[in-house]
Structure formats: C-alpha cells, structure tokens
Amino acid sequence: RKRSDDGNWNIVIVGSGPTGVELAGAFAEMKKDILPRDYPHMNFDNLNIILVSSTTTPLSVMSEESQQMSEKYLKELGVQFMSDEFVTDYDGDKVYMKSGKTIASNNVIWAAGVIGNIIEGLNPDVMIRNRYKTDRFNRVLGYQNIYAIGDIAYMETPKYPQAHPQVANVAINQGKNLGRNFLRKSENDWKEYEYTDRGSMATIGKHRAVVDLPGFKFQGFLAWYFWMFLHLMLILSVRNKIAIFFNWMWSYLNKDSSLRLIIIPNKKNNTEQ
Incomplete structure (x- = not known):
C-alpha cells in the first residue's frame, strides 16, 4: 500500500x-x-x-x-x-x-x-431514499404484481414508522412471509408482515x-x-x-x-x- x-x-x-x-x-x-x-x-x-x-x-x-x-x-x-x-x-x-x-x-x-437501483418505468413517487414504499404485504404501492423485500423495501408500521432496519433478519422473514402468502388460496388470507427484533x-x-x-x-x-x-x-x-x-x-x-x-x-x- x-x-x-x-x-x-x-x-x-x-x-x-x-x-x-x-x-x-x-x-x-x-x-x-x-x-x-x-x-x-x-x-x-x-x-x-x-x-x-x-x-x-x-x-x-x-x-x-x-x-x-x-x-x-x-x-x-x-x-x-x-x-x-x-x-x-x-x-x-x-x-x-x-x-x-x-x-x-x-x-x-x-x-x-447500500441503496437500491432505480428501475425505469416505475412511478418515482413510490421511492424514498432509493427504497420502494410497500404495503404490509411487501407490495409496491400503486402496483398489484410488483413486490420489494429487504433493504429495498420501505414498509411503515406502527412499531417502525420510519421503516424497518436494513438487516438480514428483516429480508429473510419478509421473504418467508411473502412466500407463504403466495401459497395461500386467496389474498383475503394473506398475513401482514411485522418485524420481531430478537436483539443485536x-x-x-x-x-x-x-x-x-x-x-x-x-x-x-x-x-x-x-x-x-x-x-x-x-x-x-x-x-x-x-x-x-x-x-x-x-x-x-x-x-x-x-x-x-x-x-x-x-x-x-x-x-x-
């Protein structure tokens, strides 16, 4: 060096x-x-x-x-x-x-x-600090078939009004929750995601x-x-x-x-x- x-x-x-x-x-x-x-x-x-x-x-x-x-x-x-x-x-x-x-x-x-890449064609209003605003099911706001999980997702909840921390546990469990929701017969049965902080x-x-x-x-x-x-x-x-x-x-x-x-x-x- x-x-x-x-x-x-x-x-x-x-x-x-x-x-x-x-x-x-x-x-x-x-x-x-x-x-x-x-x-x-x-x-x-x-x-x-x-x-x-x-x-x-x-x-x-x-x-x-x-x-x-x-x-x-x-x-x-x-x-x-x-x-x-x-x-x-x-x-x-x-x-x-x-x-x-x-x-x-x-x-x-x-x-x-890290910050996420901006995907051309998506509404810029759903972006906040290069993260995509999602609902409690990780669906990008304003779209029915586009989802975001982990660091790229900005999900506001009562416990986390400024979105979840960008850590691996959040991404893993959002992915698991979304996968389980996809396997359910009806969207009426989908479960909202909530992060449980087990410590750091x-x-x-x-x-x-x-x-x-x-x-x-x-x-x-x-x-x-x-x-x-x-x-x-x-x-x-x-x-x-x-x-x-x-x-x-x-x-x-x-x-x-x-x-x-x-x-x-x-x-x-x-x-x-």
Whole structure:
C-alpha cells in the first residue's frame, strides 16, 4: 500500500454500524498483534485506523449503553473515531467530507449501507431514499404484481414508522412471509408482515463486545463470549463447529489470526522505515 502525503498510513472505514465497528476493531488488533510479527522490519506506529461516522456515536441503532461502550473500546484499541462526518466523494487518493475535511488514503472500506437501483418505468413517487414504499404485504404501492423485500423495501408500521432496519433478519422473514402468502388460496388470507427484533450485537475486539437483547443489555468479556457461542452454534454440522472451535482457541491463545494484510514495499513512497 502507499503512504499518505502527511507521512501517515490511513485505513479509512466509512460507516459506524456493526460492520464498520467490527472491521475497525479487527484492523486495530492486526496492527497491534499481527503485522509487527509478519513484517518485523517495518514500523506501524503511523498506521491509522479511521472510522468515519455520520452519527455522534458508533452503533447508533443499538442502546445508549452499547454506543458508549463501543466508542470506549474503539478508543482503547487506538481507532480514530470521526463523528458527524458525511463522506461525499473519494478519488482514489483522498476522502472528501461534507464539512470540507479530507483524509489522504489509498485504502477505503465502505460500510455505510447500500441503496437500491432505480428501475425505469416505475412511478418515482413510490421511492424514498432509493427504497420502494410497500404495503404490509411487501407490495409496491400503486402496483398489484410488483413486490420489494429487504433493504429495498420501505414498509411503515406502527412499531417502525420510519421503516424497518436494513438487516438480514428483516429480508429473510419478509421473504418467508411473502412466500407463504403466495401459497395461500386467496389474498383475503394473506398475513401482514411485522418485524420481531430478537436483539443485536457487535464485537469490537478480544473481550470487547456489546449485546442488546429484548429487556437485557450487557457489554465486555461476557458479551464477547456470548457472541462467539452464538455464532458457533449457527455454523452447520458438528464437524465444522469442532474445527472452527479449535481454530478460535488457537488464535485466542497465541494472538494469531488467519486475517492478513499483504504489504509490498514501494520505493517511490518509501514505505519501509
């Protein structure tokens, strides 16, 4: 990778949801425990992990306790958190923000969500922030045979007046509900969709995680072990569970990981210290 003009190495992550926070934590731990061993001839003191957020705190969709603890964990790991900043452009060398600030970087990871493609011919009035307004059956408003599910659907309900969060569980269950409705004999028997939030979690690093369950929230090493256990249980087959468990144990004990950055010295930019 190249060095930025100010002499620092910048890895910029845009978006402070679970994906952005987890990536920032992973890169910070790589900087501390892995890269110095893989590249002992290099100095990583100037390698900056920068998390750019459009909100005041990370994990804005989670509880206030989780937001505060996640920001604390990121700072402990050395991640630079930039709040209330909107990225407007990136030209391959610099990240441009609405405030006028720029960050020199050749490494930018977009974790701020996605927007849907606009389909020509549909009424633009059914669009809101590149999502299609739907009824409670995921039918696009104004049409009888066009449906939208998941991130592309904007469904307002009493519980979610500003539409459902753009997470996998919403898309999966909207698809299941729509499929079951298609199998029913009459549209009079169709069931409306409603999202049941079973909780959310994020891991920021070793012994650093936050978990929000309905009526119960916790953070720290217990949340980290809970995150590990739940993800292990979701893996298919006992053989895979055992193999991954031992891989995790090995990584835990020797502070190693299968994650790697390939760094090639660039004479022009003088990456070697």
